[in-house]
Amino acid sequence: MPVNSPQTPPEWTTYYHLRYTVLRQPWQQPEGSERADDDDDATTTHALLLAPEGYATGVGRLHPSGPAQGQIRFMAVHPAWQARGVGRQVLEYLEAAARQQGLTELVLHAREAAVPFYERMGYTVEAPSHTLFGSIPHFLMRKALV
Ligand SMILES: CC(C)(COP(=O)(O)OP(=O)(O)OC[C@H]1O[C@@H](n2cnc3c(N)ncnc32)[C@H](O)[C@@H]1OP(=O)(O)O)[C@@H](O)C(=O)NCCC(=O)NCCS
Known part of the structure; x- marks a missing residue:
């Protein structure tokens, strides 16, 4: 199946449910x-x-965060589907959307455990950022879209 933006109410429900179960619950x-x-x-x-x-x-989102800059947030892959290329497909969809929107760079705040995934996808660690829920260190990462 291809990556798409959620359209129907059931698609929005499963979209937010995965975000919740992986990143919040x-x-x-x-x-x-x-x-x-x-x-x-x-x-x-x-x-x-x-x-x-x-x-x-798999889910994820992109929003504009500055002149020609976008930010990736809420990347989450179902535990049974991790390490099978789903995260790559979702991120590549968002990067293609960013290029179509004329954005030239992307930033994100990666959980420590996700840093190797983003490095594999061409992002570079810039600096430590916030700690979520008192226990999850994050790192600011950046990628130029060429
Ligand atoms: C991080 C996450 C989004 C990655 O998605 P995924 O579907 O598991 O990753 P993929 O299988 O698409 O991996 C893409 C590439 O990154 C590499 N990669 C992924 N995780 C890696 C790791 N921990 N170390 C090294 N390489 C890694 C894969 O080997 C793959 O490389 P390849 O395409 O050359 O084979 C997913 O594991 C997840 O949801 N984790 C829990 C929640 C989370 O941390 N979300 C991010 C919040 S910032």
């Missing part, structure tokens, strides 16, 4: 904490890869 965060105020902005691009059964295997 393991740290006992309440339902709803996976949503961001700018999720519904027209300039925010959402990426969803579905399993044949219709549930989300």
Whole structure:
């Protein structure tokens, strides 16, 4: 199945459900904490890869964060689908969208465990950034889109 933006109500439901179960639930965060105020902005691009059964295997999003700059957030792959190329497909979809929007660089705040994935995808660590939920160090990473 190709990566697409969620369209139908069931697609939006499984999109946010995966975001919650991978990025919030393991740290006992309440339902709803996976949503961001700018999720519904027209300039925010959402990426969803579905399993044949219709549930989300991978999600991620892109929003403009400066002149010609975009930021990747909320990348999450279903545990049963990790290390099978799903994250790559989702990120490449968002990078293609960024290029189409005329963006020339992307930034993101990577969880420490995800840094090797982003390095493999061409991103470079710039500096340590925030610590999420008091326990997850993040690193600011950057990639020039050529
Ligand atoms: C991080 C995450 C998004 C990566 O997605 P994924 O589907 O597991 O990664 P992929 O299988 O698409 O990997 C893409 C490439 O990165 C490489 N890679 C992925 N994780 C890696 C690691 N820990 N160390 C080294 N290389 C890694 C893969 O080998 C692959 O390389 P290849 O295409 O040359 O074979 C996913 O594992 C995940 O959701 N993790 C938990 C939540 C999380 O940390 N999200 C990110 C928040 S910033």
